[in-house]
Amino acid sequence: MGNSSQRAFVQIFDGPGQALRTEWWPLPEIGAGDVLVEVQLATICGSDLHTIAGHRQEPTPSILGHEGVGRVVSVGNERRTITPGDRVTWSIADSCGTCPLCTETHLPQKCRSLFKYGHAAITDGSGLNGCYASHIVLRRGTHIVKVPDLLPDNVVAPANCALATMVNAVSRLPDPCRSVVIQGGGLLGLYACALLHERGVEHVFCVEVSEQRLKQIGLFGGIPVDGRPGHYLQSRAAITAVAQYGVDAVIEVAGVAALVPEGIRLLRPGGFYGLVGMVHPHTQLDLTGEQIIRKCLTIYGVHNYAPWHLDRAIQFLEQTVRKYPYPVLVSPPFPLTELDSAIQVAQAKDWHRVSVRTQI
Numbered sequence: 501m502g503n504s505s506q507r508a509f510v511q512i513f514d515g516p517g518q519a520l521r522t523e524w525w526p527l528p529e530i531g532a533g534d535v536l537v538e539v540q541l542a543t544i545c546g547s548d549l550h551t552i553a554g555h556r557q558e559p560t561p562s563i564l565g566h567e568g569v570g571r572v573v574s575v576g577n578e579r580r581t582i583t584p585g586d587r588v589t590w591s592i593a594d595s596c597g598t599c600p601l602c603t604e605t606h607l608p609q610k611c612r613s614l615f616k617y618g619h620a621a622i623t624d625g626s627g628l629n630g631c632y633a634s635h636i637v638l639r640r641g642t643h644i645v646k647v648p649d650l651l652p653d654n655v656v657a658p659a660n661c662a663l664a665t666m667v668n669a670v671s672r673l674p675d676p677c678r679s680v681v682i683q684g685g686g687l688l689g690l691y692a693c694a695l696l697h698e699r700g701v702e703h704v705f706c707v708e709v710s711e712q713r714l715k716q717i718g719l720f721g722g723i724p725v726d727g728r729p730g731h732y733l734q735s736r737a738a739i740t741a742v743a744q745y746g747v748d749a750v751i752e753v754a755g756v757a758a759l760v761p762e763g764i765r766l767l768r769p770g771g772f773y774g775l776v777g778m779v780h781p782h783t784q785l786d787l788t789g790e791q792i793i794r795k796c797l798t799i800y801g802v803h804n805y806a807p808w809h810l811d812r813a814i815q816f817l818e819q820t821v822r823k824y825p826y827p828v829l830v831s832p833p834f835p836l837t838e839l840d841s842a843i844q845v846a847q848a849k850d851w852h853r854v855s856v857r858t859q860i
Contacts, residue, residue: 506526509633510634515560517554532576533639534579535642537590537636539635539858540569543654544565545565562620567853572588589644589657592660593642594615594641595613596641617631617636632858655826658853664809668802670699679743680696684752689753693721694720694721695816705722720824748767748772760785764795769795771795771798775801830851833856839856
C-alpha cells in the first residue's frame with residue numbers, strides 16, 4: 501500500500517452521508533515546537549459520531565479523531581522534553597498560552613486562538629490534524645504527556661478526552677463529599693465512579709438504563725441504580741436511604757436534559773451540580789431560578805480540560821490500572837483501512853469505545 505515510512509495514510513471525512521476516502525500524503529516538514537507522531541491506536545468518541553451524523557457542524561474536508569496514543573517520529577526545536585521514540589498522548593486542543601483565557605481565567609481549552617484535533621479542515625496547517633491517520637502533527641501549544649510502559653494502548657487512548665474531562669469535572673466537587681449521583685453509566689460515568697471511589701467518596705451512585713452497562717458499574721467502584729422505567733423509583737430508595745437530606749453532588753454525563761429536574765431534586769441544600777454530557781443543541785432545561793436559589797445550589801459546566809487534568813489522568817491510570825478492568829471498555833482494534841466498519845460498530849453502542857489500529 502505504499503512506503504509508510506515516508507508517507508502518511510489518511511482517512512478523509514467530506515461531510516455527513518458521504519463515504520470516507522483514503523489518501524497517501526508525504527510527511528511534512530515540521531516547524532519549531534511541533535512534533536510528528538506515528539499514531540498507534542485511536543478510539544471513536546461520541547463527538548466523532550455526532551459529526552459523522554451531522555448533529556454538529558465541523559469544517560470539511562477533515563481528518564476526524566482526537567483520542568489517541570502514538571510514538572514520536574521527529575521533534576521541532578524548542579521541544580526539549582520530548583524525543584523520538586517516546587510513547588505519548590496529547591491534549592485535545594492547542595492553545596496559545598498568552599491570551600487572558602489561557603493565563604488569567606485558567607481555561608486554555610477556551611483559548612482565543614484555539615485549535616482542536618479532529619475538528620479542523622485539512623487546509624489548516626499540515627492537514628494531519630486528526631487521529632484517523634497513520635500520523636499526526638502536534639502543534640507547539642499542545643500539551644504532550646509521556647505514557648508509562650505498563651499502560652496498554654487501549655487504556656491510554658480515551659484518556660485525552662473522556663478521562664481528562666472527568667478529572668476536571670470531579671475536581672470541582674465540595675470537600676468533604678460523601679455522596680454523589682452520576683447520571684449516566686457510559687465511559688464518562690464509569691471514569692467518574694473510579695475517580696470518586698479512589699477519592700474516598702462513601703456512596704457513588706450511578707444511574708443507567710442499559711442492563712449491560714449496569715453490570716459494569718460495580719467493577720469501577722460505583723453503586724448501580726437502575727434508571728429504566730418501572731425500576732427507577734424503587735432503585736432511588738438506595739440513594740435516599742443514605743442521603744436523607746439529599747446528596748452532596750450530582751454529575752450529569754448522559755447528555756439528556758430531561759434528567760436535570762431529577763438531579764435537582766436529589767441534591768441537598770448547598771449541593772453541587774456538574775453538567776458535562778449535554779454538549780449538543782437539544783438541551784433546553786426545564787428549570788426555574790427559584791429551584792436553584794432556594795436550595796443554594798452551585799451549578800457548573802465542564803467542557804474539555806486543561807493540561808494539568810491530562811497529567812492527572814495518566815497518573816491516575818498508572819496508579820489504578822491493576823485495580824479496574826479498563827480494557828473491557830474498548831473493542832478489539834479495527835485496521836484503519838476498515839474505519840467505516842469501526843464507525844458502524846461504534847454507532848451500535850455495544851462498546852464504550854471502538855478502537856482503530858492506525859499503523860499501516
